[in-house]
Amino acid sequence: DTFSALRSVRQARGNEGRLLRRLRAYLREESTRLRRLSRFYEKVRALHQDPGASVDNPLLAFSLIKRLSSDWPSVVYSSEATENSRALHVGFQELQRELPGAEDLDGAARALMRLQDVYALSVKGMANGLFQPTSTDRPPLYSPGRRVSLSADDCFHVGKVAYDTGDYYHSIAWLEEAVSRFRLSYGSWNPEEERGSLEDALDYLAFSYFMAGNISHALTLSREFLHYDPSNQRVTRNVAKYEKLLATHGDRVGAPLQRPNVTQLQNRDAYEELCQGLGAQMAPERPSHLGCSYETNGSPYLLLQPAKKETLRLQPYIVLYHDFVSDAEAETIKGLAGPWLQRSVVASGEKQQKVEYRISKSAWLKDTADPVVQALELRMAAITGLDLRPPYAEYLQVVNYGLGGHYEPHFDHATVRRSRKSPLYRMKSGNRIATVMIYLSAVEAGGSTAFIYANFSVPVVKNAALFWWNLRRNGDGDGDTLHAGCPVLAGDKWVANKWIHEYGQEFRRPCSRDPRD
Numbered sequence: 001d002t003f004s005a006l007r008s009v010r011q012a013r014g015n016e017g018r019l020l021r022r023l024r025a026y027l028r029e030e031s032t033r034l035r036r037l038s039r040f041y042e043k044v045r046a047l048h049q050d051p052g053a054s055v056d057n058p059l060l061a062f063s064l065i066k067r068l069s070s071d072w073p074s075v076v077y078s079s080e081a082t083e084n085s086r087a088l089h090v091g092f093q094e095l096q097r098e099l100p101g102a103e104d105l106d107g108a109a110r111a112l113m114r115l116q117d118v119y120a121l122s123v124k125g126m127a128n129g130l131f132q133p134t135s136t137d138r139p140p141l142y143s144p145g146r147r148v149s150l151s152a153d154d155c156f157h158v159g160k161v162a163y164d165t166g167d168y169y170h171s172i173a174w175l176e177e178a179v180s181r182f183r184l185s186y187g188s189w190n191p192e193e194e195r196g197s198l199e200d201a202l203d204y205l206a207f208s209y210f211m212a213g214n215i216s217h218a219l220t221l222s223r224e225f226l227h228y229d230p231s232n233q234r235v236t237r238n239v240a241k242y243e244k245l246l247a248t249h250g251d252r253v254g255a256p257l258q259r260p261n262v263t264q265l266q267n268r269d270a271y272e273e274l275c276q277g278l279g280a281q282m283a284p285e286r287p288s289h290l291g292c293s294y295e296t297n298g299s300p301y302l303l304l305q306p307a308k309k310e311t312l313r314l315q316p317y318i319v320l321y322h323d324f325v326s327d328a329e330a331e332t333i334k335g336l337a338g339p340w341l342q343r344s345v346v347a348s349g350e351k352q353q354k355v356e357y358r359i360s361k362s363a364w365l366k367d368t369a370d371p372v373v374q375a376l377e378l379r380m381a382a383i384t385g386l387d388l389r390p391p392y393a394e395y396l397q398v399v400n401y402g403l404g405g406h407y408e409p410h411f412d413h414a415t416v417r418r419s420r421k422s423p424l425y426r427m428k429s430g431n432r433i434a435t436v437m438i439y440l441s442a443v444e445a446g447g448s449t450a451f452i453y454a455n456f457s458v459p460v461v462k463n464a465a466l467f468w469w470n471l472r473r474n475g476d477g478d479g480d481t482l483h484a485g486c487p488v489l490a491g492d493k494w495v496a497n498k499w500i501h502e503y504g505q506e507f508r509r510p511c512s513r514d515p516r517d
């Protein structure tokens with residue numbers, strides 16, 4: 001699919017560029033054809049208007065007969081137009097397999113609604129090209145270089161995706177926007193087409209209000225619909241039904257419509273607040289044990305260039321190594337992974353599956369793939385002091401997030417301890433003891449890594465590597481490591497994950513019987 005990685009969206013843009021060039025060629029051919037037709041028309045018309053051009057003249061009589069028997073048929077039956085449009089069709093069909101489909105349009109619409117929700121953005125603002133939080137005392141989260149609004153039809157599509165899943169909370173917001181935009185432009189250029197669209201939007205919006213219990217609003221909108229299409233039987237019946245319902249029961253307007261709980265998130269509010277925060281929410285007075293240091297970690301690899309460590313939290317232990325990779329290394333890793341990216345999956349029981357709560361594409365890189373991968377592995381081994389040789393660590397997983405791409409709160413380790421069924425145990429080297437995550441790109445807005453229970457979020461710091469322990473020293477999962485990749489609001493987010501397993505680390509991180517360690 002296209003929407004689940006920005007790299008694919010960029011490729012889609014390249015494909016549209018190709019389509020544009022084909023359309024330009026088509027227009028050029030068609031203009032030439034029409035110009036030739038016009039010349040023929042003008043020539044014959046001139047002869048007909050010239051009183052001196054009489055068919056008494058045998059030469060003119062000849063050319064008249066020739067025109068009618070030969071020129072006109074070839075003009076009228078020319079296959080040039082068909083050939084031109086066939087070339088256009090073929091050019092499109094060559095690309096069609098790679099073009100986004102209905103699934104992508106759905107995914108893209110859900111992405112906009114996710115950004116609306118997680119960043120508490122106003123739909124009206126989004127439709128106007130702005131990323132303004134609903135509480136207007138906050139500054140916009142992102143100010144694009146060029147402001148582009150959505151069309152009435154764009155809003156209608158988003159609303160319809162919500163409507164089709166019975167999500168009237170979102171369908172109402174987006175269809176309201178669609179209706180008011182269709183009303184504004186109504187009759188301004190293509191009255192026929194726009195009337196149809198305005199009617200559709202009114203129809204869906206009225207039903208959404210009805211389902212949400214707001215009968216009087218459903219009634220008003222249905223009446224407006226009938227104003228445009230008085231003969232519609234179905235809407236006429238709806239109006240009668242709504243009138244009857246109102247007369248007998250009145251509106252069911254109680255609590256305002258709630259956002260549907262599509263995710264299995266129990267801590268949605270905390271998560272969203274962390275995503276909206278502009279970065280690491282440090283305690284007002286930063287405790288003295290948190291801060292920056294140069295680390296050699298007793299490793300010869302780090303003697304000449306120590307790691308730049310920023311300790312973010314002690315419990316759970318989370319540190320950020322700044323400038324862990326160079327720009328060139330990051331580009332190499334992205335380039336190596338690019339062609340292999342596949343929709344990311346998550347472990348679910350024994351299987352791996354695509355899920356709405358993780359929208360990205362990823363690829364696995366072995367250290368033999370390139371000397372740069374190997375160099376990174378050695379560096380990660382040096383800073384962590386852990387054994388990363390297979391099977392003590394997984395291959396490097398390179399991830400590219402998509403439109404509104406995210407990874408909702410989760411643990412990296414298997415939570416059902418020693419559940420041998422989890423794909424995580426396939427390597428037979430225990431659970432994931434630690435994570436190293438490298439930020440291979442900067443993002444323009446959003447995309448922080450949020451630690452829900454630890455109550456702070458790390459903004460994307462290009463080239464930095466984040467490290468944390470997933471397991472306690474006694475081997476239990478550390479519940480405080482629940483974390484998430486917040487939706488990317490703008491930009492292209494790439495990360496690389498290295499998951500390190502328990503086995504092989506027995507003497508490097510000895511266990512402890514104190515459950516607090």
Ligand SMILES: O=C(O)CCC(=O)C(=O)O
Pocket residue numbers: 399407412447448449450483484485486495497
């Ligand atoms: O992208 C992020 O910030 C977090 C990613 C993550 O947690 C994961 O891939 O397991």
Ligand SMILES: [Fe+2]
Pocket residue numbers: 410411412483
């Ligand atoms: Fe994770």
